[in-house]
Amino acid sequence: MIGVPMPNQRDSLIDDLNRKLDRFFGAGKTVQEVAPGVSGEREMMFGSAHSNKLRAARDKDAPRLRELAAEGKTVIEAAKQMKMETKRARTIARENDIKFPGPP
Numbered sequence: 001m002i003g004v005p006m007p008n009q010r011d012s013l014i015d016d017l018n019r020k021l022d023r024f025f026g027a028g029k030t031v032q033e034v035a036p037g038v039s040g041e042r043e044m045m046f047g048s049a050h051s052n053k054l055r056a057a058r059d060k061d062a063p064r065l066r067e068l069a070a071e072g073k074t075v076i077e078a079a080k081q082m083k084m085e086t087k088r089a090r091t092i093a094r095e096n097d098i099k100f101p102g103p104p
Contacts, residue, residue, distance in 0.1 A: 058091065069101075
């Protein structure tokens with residue numbers, strides 16, 4: 001309609017939210033507090049198919065990396081022996097809780 005001022009979108013959203021809150025609490029419902037660190041979200045929802053494939057590939061290398069750590073190799077020596085980048089070896093170690101001797 002020409003000449004009629006447009007309502008502010010922000011105000012209309014806030015009014016709608018307030019109506020919904022009034023309806024929620026008016027029906028006798030209460031707020032439920034969720035403890036920190038607890039949620040209904042599944043961990044698998046975060047990430048993508050591509051990152052899941054990359055993680056699966058890293059998990060295949062984890063047993064051999066764990067053996068090299070048990071032999072006393074440092075992360076740099078183990079990465080060289082497995083012909084991979086040191087950063088990748090550190091990522092695998094962090095994800096699979098593998099402890100290497102020497103500096104990190």
